[in-house]
Amino acid sequence: MTERSTTGFPSELEKFRNTLTHESFTHLVAGVADYAIYLLDAEGQVVSWNSGAERIKGYRADEIIGKHFSAFYPKDVIAKRWPEHTLEAAARDGRFAEEAWRLRKDGSRFFANVTITALRGLDRKVIGYLKITRDLSDRRKMQALQEANRQKSEFVALLEKRVQERTAQLTDSNAQLEAFAYTVSHDLKAPLRGIQGFSQALLEDYRDNLDDQGRDYLRRIGNGILRMQTLIENLLEHSQLSRVEFRLTTVDLGSAVLEALKLLEGEIRATNAKISVNGKMPAVIAQPSVLVQSIQNLLSNALKFTKSGRAPQIRVFTEKIGEKTRLYVQDRGIGIEERHFDRIFEVFERLHGQESFPGTGIGLAIVKKAMERMKGRCGVDSKVGAGSRFWVELASAKPIAKNK
Amino acid sequence: MNASPTNILLVEDDPNDALLLERAFRKAGLLYPLNIVRDGDQAVDFLQGTGKYKDRVRYPLPRLMLLDLKLPRRSGHEVLKWVRSRPGLKRLPVIVLTSSSEPRDIVAAYDEGTNSYLVKPSNAELLTQMVSQLEKYWLTLNEGPELSL
Numbered sequence: 001m002t003e004r005s006t007t008g009f010p011s012e013l014e015k016f017r018n019t020l021t022h023e024s025f026t027h028l029v030a031g032v033a034d035y036a037i038y039l040l041d042a043e044g045q046v047v048s049w050n051s052g053a054e055r056i057k058g059y060r061a062d063e064i065i066g067k068h069f070s071a072f073y074p075k076d077v078i079a080k081r082w083p084e085h086t087l088e089a090a091a092r093d094g095r096f097a098e099e100a101w102r103l104r105k106d107g108s109r110f111f112a113n114v115t116i117t118a119l120r121g122l123d124r125k126v127i128g129y130l131k132i133t134r135d136l137s138d139r140r141k142m143q144a145l146q147e148a149n150r151q152k153s154e155f156v157a158l159l160e161k162r163v164q165e166r167t168a169q170l171t172d173s174n175a176q177l178e179a180f181a182y183t184v185s186h187d188l189k190a191p192l193r194g195i196q197g198f199s200q201a202l203l204e205d206y207r208d209n210l211d212d213q214g215r216d217y218l219r220r221i222g223n224g225i226l227r228m229q230t231l232i233e234n235l236l237e238h239s240q241l242s243r244v245e246f247r248l249t250t251v252d253l254g255s256a257v258l259e260a261l262k263l264l265e266g267e268i269r270a271t272n273a274k275i276s277v278n279g280k281m282p283a284v285i286a287q288p289s290v291l292v293q294s295i296q297n298l299l300s301n302a303l304k305f306t307k308s309g310r311a312p313q314i315r316v317f318t319e320k321i322g323e324k325t326r327l328y329v330q331d332r333g334i335g336i337e338e339r340h341f342d343r344i345f346e347v348f349e350r351l352h353g354q355e356s357f358p359g360t361g362i363g364l365a366i367v368k369k370a371m372e373r374m375k376g377r378c379g380v381d382s383k384v385g386a387g388s389r390f391w392v393e394l395a396s397a398k399p400i401a402k403n404k
Numbered sequence: 405m406n407a408s409p410t411n412i413l414l415v416e417d418d419p420n421d422a423l424l425l426e427r428a429f430r431k432a433g434l435l436y437p438l439n440i441v442r443d444g445d446q447a448v449d450f451l452q453g454t455g456k457y458k459d460r461v462r463y464p465l466p467r468l469m470l471l472d473l474k475l476p477r478r479s480g481h482e483v484l485k486w487v488r489s490r491p492g493l494k495r496l497p498v499i500v501l502t503s504s505s506e507p508r509d510i511v512a513a514y515d516e517g518t519n520s521y522l523v524k525p526s527n528a529e530l531l532t533q534m535v536s537q538l539e540k541y542w543l544t545l546n547e548g549p550e551l552s553l
Contacts, residue, residue: 189503193524194420200528201427229526236505244507 036133039119042126044069044087056112056135058105069131072102074109090116091126099136111136174243188232196225227358234362238347241290241369248374250397251288253327254281257316260296267303271312275299278317284325284394286374291394294370294378295327297363298390302331304357305388324376325396332387341380367392410543411437413466415447415483416501417475424528425470425535432536436543439463444478447471448486451493465551466496468542471518473502473509481512488517495549497542 029037029050036053038046045068049061057064057072064071070083077083077100090096095117102112113134121127199221207215257277261268268275284291302314315330336344336351343349345368350361371378371392382388416422422440429438441447449455450463457463469487473480480500488494499520500513513521522538525531 189524189526190418190421193503193526194418194424196526197420197424197427197528197531201424204528225527240507 034134036131036135038131040069040087040129040131042128044083044129047128053133056104056110056133057102063105072133074101074103077101086114086116087129090118090129094118102133111140180239189229192225192228192232196222196229199225227354227360231360231362234360234366237293238362238366238369241366241373246287246290246373248285248287250283251286251291252281252283253291253318253325256286256288256291257281257295257327259292260299263292263296264299264303267300271303271306273303273312273314275312275314275316278315281318281327282320282325283397285397286376286394287370290370290374294367294392295329297367298329298392301363301390302329302333302388304359305331305333305352307334320396321393323396324393326391326393328389328391330387330389335384335386336380336382336388337384338382341382344380345378411439411464411466412543413447413450413469414438414440415444415469415471415475415480416440417442417472421472421524424531428528428532428535431532432539434535434539436539439466443476444480444483446477447475447483448478451487451496452490465493467548469496469498470501471498473500473504473513481516484513484516484518492552496551497546497548499538499542 032050032052033055034052035050036056037050038053039048041047045066046064049059049064053064054060068083070078073083086096086098095115097113097115099111099113101109102114103109113136115132117130117132118126119128119130199218202210203215203218203222210218254277261275261277267273299314299316303312306312310332313332315328317328317330319326319328340351344351345364347365348361349365350359352359367378367390371394374394376392376394378390378392380388380390414422414425416425426438426440429436439450441450446455446457447469450457451465451469453460453463471480471483475483478486480502484498484500487496487498494517497519498517499522500518501522501524502509503524505523510521520542522534525534
């Protein structure tokens with residue numbers, strides 16, 4: 001280590017140096033790798049250098065000792081005489097500390113925590129300075145990371161708030177939909193019930209006061225009312241499908257088909273339909289009443305769209321497709337052109353006039369909505385003149401255990 | 405026959421529905437006195453014999469109440485809850501007769517203690533059938549409780 005006296009008070013500095021070069025202390029300081037710990041003389045020239053200083057600043061001891069400590073400062077602050085100012089401040093106040101940019105030997109910058117402590121001789125005069133510099137680059141990175149994290153959580157909080165707002169809006173519009181459905185079910189049906197009731201009362205109670213034409217008019221009013229009532233009922237069913245909570249359970253497909261057939265007993269008898277149901281049917285995951293309604297709608301269509309004068313012939317059967325079960329309702333009716341395959345599942349879509357095949361155009365839309373809500377699918381294959389094969393597909397379930 | 409009342413209280417705000425129900429009773433050949441009130445407040449007045457229904461001879465406690473749900477001033481749900489909270493009235497047989505088939509209404513009405521829930525039929529013929537069956541069960545077969553106030 002180069003040793004030389006500089007200006008000032010060499011004897012005092014020597015003494016001080018001697019104190020510091022006390023073996024154990026020197027050893028201790030030299031071994032500190034996390035901090036640059038070094039001494040400056042009263043003029044600011046480097047007097048000692050530890051391993052931390054070498055690591056942080058990049059100079060070996062023999063390269064820097066005797067040099068002025070302003071070598072560690074960026075040019076812009078040297079121009080402002082900042083290094084000198086820090087020494088003056090330390091001399092005046094005993095200690096000076098700052099966090100600022102410093103230069104490494106290779107010219108790269110690092111952010112540092114710097115403490116300068118003035119060292120005084122017996123006569124209270126400043127004989128030198130102890131400088132401790134800590135590289136804050138890691139801490140800066142940590143802070144940047146913390147900042148990024150903070151921004152991230154702010155963003156997440158914002159997102160959550162948006163989701164909450166959106167959910168509130170949706171809940172609100174759901175409530176509005178519910179209010180609307182209530183209005184439909186109550187306020188629209190009530191006057192219609194009045195019209196129906198009184199036109200029927202006219203027809204029954206004043207039958208003899210009306211001629212044939214009068215009675216025919218009343219029957220026509222009755223038909224209009226019936227259509228309107230069916231429409232309201234179907235709309236209500238459709239909207240209920242969207243609103244009502246679904247509890248999916250295991251449903252025996254065979255029983256569901258039988259129940260749907262029972263509900264259509266009147267139509268089946270009236271049309272003289274021949275219906276064959278594949279004996280053994282698996283269980284599926286569904287909502288029982290909604291499944292029955294869907295099957296009923298498919299059967300009802302099969303009963304309705306027949307070639308004139310022919311009794312409907314309907315076959316109901318299932319097929320396993322992987323984890324799913326498909327239920328087919330096949331008829332030999334009028335059939336559907338392929339370009340209409342998608343359209344017919346939309347609300348109010350109809351392919352025929354009321355004269356030939358009356359209906360509201362909601363039946364298949366209900367089937368579609370029902371399948372969506374039960375995590376299933378539906379579709380159709382058809383050929384004009386040959387008949388249609390509608391299907392619904394649901395997740396298969398383990399068969400319902402029969403109690404012994 | 406004892407002196408128990410034979411009248412039915414109909415709580416119905418729609419005059420058409422009330423008229424058609426009266427006709428249905430006639431059509432079914434039933435001659436029960438039918439008292440009709442138009443809103444929930446009137447129903448409460450009638451049942452506790454207050455306001456214009458002070459005269460218990462003209463307005464006796466009914467054997468059965470047919471209760472619409474959507475009513476002015478006080479809903480059918482509120483009337484039902486009120487009836488079930490009155491010591492002398494709480495056992496009054498109540499049949500909800502409404503156009504609502506909303507699951508929400510049905511569940512609420514049973515929770516509030518209705519004895520039965522009927523949806524108004526969509527045509528007069530079915531209404532006559534319903535009234536006829538209702539009379540057979542609730543006014544002939546069914547043994548009603550003693551009421552007092």
